Amino acid sequence: MARSLRILVIEDDREIARALLLRLKAVGHDPFAMHEGGSGLAAAIATIPDVIILDLRLPDMDGFAVLQQLQQHDIARVIPVIIVSANVAERAKREAMLLGAHCFIEKPYDFRKLLAAIDRAASTQLPGAVNTAAAS
């Protein structure tokens, strides 16, 4: 574990969010969670975390919309976004990548893979880069 990262988890399922916070803290990161798209987007813009973990299905605005809005923000667009979703359709993956997601991880996820993806995302932070490397 290279360094402690500030990670924003935007996830509407509170149990999953709780488990993620617990495990991310356990490995030394500094995570915090939001449960709606709108509040998540606001938190991202306000705090500019190192990494965002984003669910696609959210109660108010969906993950795609959050991604789009982030991309339009001068500073927030540089934050790498990792999609963690139970929507594993190819269409969803493609669209997320086109909208600038860093990578896509399917639920149920393998936490070690998620950690690896976080490390990779944090170390390859490029302003506005559209990284097409797939998670798997």
Next chain:
Amino acid sequence: MDVFSQDILVALAANLALLALALIAYNQITAFLGKLPGRFGRWFAGLAFGLAAILSMSVPIAVEPGVLVDGRAVPIGLAALFGGPLAAAAAAVLAAIYRLTLGGAGEIAGLIGIVLAALSGILVAKLARQNGSGLAYAHLLLLGILLVFSQLVATLFLPGSDLAYTVITAATAPEAVALPLGTLFLGTLLIQERRRRDAEAAVIESERRFHTITDNLPGVVYQSLLTVGGEISYPFFSAPVQELFGVTAEEAMADASKILNTVHVDDFDRLTASIKESAQQLSVWDHEYRVVRKDGPFRWMHAKAVPHRRENGDVMWDGIITDETERKIAEMSLGVANQLLTSTNQRLSTMYETAHHFVDNVAHEFRTPLTVIKEFASIMEEGLVGEMNAEQSDYLRVICARVDDLNGLVNDMLDLSRLEAGLIGVSRRECVIPDIVGRVESILERRAKASGVDFAVEIEAGLPALFCDPEKIGRVLINLGINAFKYGGEKGGVRLWARRSGNPREIVIGVTDRGPGIPAEKLEMIFERFKQAGGLRDTAKGFGLGLSIVRELADLNLGEIAVESVVGEGTTFSLTLPVFDPPAIVARYIAKLARERTSSFYVSDIRISVSGAVDAAAAADCDAFLQQQVKREDLLMRLGPDSWILLTVDKRDADLRSKAERLRDGLVGHAAEIADGALAVEAQPVGVWRLPHQSEALIARFRALRDMALARRSA
């Protein structure tokens, strides 16, 4: 000419005038009676001409006592010309009988004169018939001369040469003048009358024909008139107007409103406007409108009429109206059918979308709680919330492993429903074994650990690239692995391996366990199930869902599944896949299509290429786009970084062209999304191949394409 002869001439002229009156009367009578049929007409002519001769004889000039000079020869001669030989004979007989009743010295000569006149007439009539062009004035003149001679000859039969001499000197000159002139005059009268009557008959006949035609036409023939003042009238309507409009022709011609009132109220303004336009521009009036009849629902009429302007500025149309109701109904029902089809299509595509979403949603609903279970079990197992003893950790690992299994099951069900709906996409491409094994190795390792089974991966070095969908083959391996852990893993562990087969164009990937093995009869059953590419529903008969999916996914990848087992030693499930060698892949593809068909079939190839500002990522994206467009029965091969060949079972030229067009447009649209620079995209149908007959040719074509691609790659 002496005084006596002059008297005879005057008397003859009077006689002929009398005859003229008689013939005019005859004309009137025949005109009144109409055309008499055949023989009856001839008898009547004979009677009439005979009576005329008698009339002529009733005012004779007695040259000598008992010797009569008159114009009788003229009607008898004309009888043959206008009534035929029979009429001539009848007239002659009548005249002869009358002459006999008069008696006298000239009796015999008179009879001979009558007979000769009749014969002259018959002779000239025959001449005229032979001539063919009908009766001419020349014939009348000829008859007149012949009659003069016949009377002269008859005179010779008078008793005593003195008498004959006297009569000849006195009568010959007046007869020579009067008979030809009389014949000419009376004949002309008759000819003109006949012509007039023929013309009349022709008019009547043509009118009759006109009505026969117009009354029997499947439509109405009509004339309409628009006056300068704007009034419409119908000078003519053929009888079927009653059938079409429910108004008789007489009513319609008498009162135009009878017709105009039948026009559907919604069509009336349009109708009058179009009539006005036709009148102004003198353009053909071609119009469809509805007519409401008292006796039923409305009918559709199609009228077409040609206008012409009269000197007074009125416009007259000659036209036809036909009942197009049947056609209109057919057209409308076709329209309705089309609409129905469109809406059905829309509904189907909505259902397709809904089905897609439903499957995705169900899977989503399953995965979320599975994630929660797995996460908290892992958290506990990892000791994040307090120490676990070894047994507790073990149980929690089992929970995690079974959550993965359950997730696999969800994926299987997802695939199953997509396979059944034909929705599953397959993205076959050039890939290497580590692409496939890498994505499943860790899952299988964890699963093995949870089951307490040794798991090893053995991959032969230097294996060539494969042609398959690595994700789908990964699913096959997970299913085979889980199957092995479940049924055969307890003893000696499970191996996942990949190696060359005997065939250089194939690679075999397999999973081997050291379990109890499968008895021969059960093995055969499983093997049979693999062979029948049958319904997925046989899972209900105990063939695991996992193995059903394996078979289908293998089939999608042009692969073959095999199973070997020795009781007490273990079981091996293996999957044979083609290496990336275009001709070999095409051969497998043809073989697969042929297995699914009983007769010959067609396959066409479409060549696709992109050029311009294409970097590797953009090309990969184009590839992903094309892969999405591929149907289950199609084969897409990427032969170079920016060139593809699509084989499709379409064969119709139009289908192929529209497919190629769709691909091209899709790529162009897609490229606009992903690349800044312009892409030049080509998609062109190349050929149609009849299979399996032309298999060799098609395979040879791909061999050539491969060699070209290889040459380009090395250059």
